[in-house]
Amino acid sequence: MSRLLSKDDMLRDVVAALSRARTLAVVQQLVRTSARLLSDAHGATVVLRDGDRCYYADEDAISPLWKGQRFPITECISGWAMLARLPAVVPDIRLDERIPMDAYRPTFVRSLAMIPVRPADPLGAVGVYWSTARRATDEQLALLSTLADATGAALERLLPETHAL
Secondary structure, X not given: OOOOOOHHHHHHHHHHHHHHOOOHHHHHHHHHHHHHHXXXXXXXXXXXXXXXXXXXXXXXXXXXXXXXXXXXXXXXXXXXXXXXXXXXXXXXHHHOOOOXXXXXXXXXXXXXXXXXXXXXXXXXXXXXXXXXXXXXXXXXXXXXXXXXXXXXXXHHHOHHHHOOO
């Protein structure tokens, strides 16, 4: 009988895998998949800072969101998290003035959490989404913050590659 991994075990495994990752594609795959699992989310995204824009580099979601798109850093919630250098926790997107409703209206997203990667000088953000209005738990935010820290370390190693967006 196989043992199910706890979220702490899963996080430890992904942090180790990120420390060994040698390409941006591998980092993105590890982050998007583990962020979704660690937070029991319906979707997860990896956002990279591209100057004054947010590049939605990768996603793992129940339906497509914004993969491959770029938005002005001042006009999206991932940009808010990077500029504020703080997590953005949005229990209901309809009630938060930071959310650009035109971009979210056609999606399944009703709540989210966006965690900056390397908050002192953000390289990007890790985001998770739910199809129902809910607040990310403190445990989920702690797990995602640790994941974002490990993502920052991995991206720093790959920095020349991340400039080639």
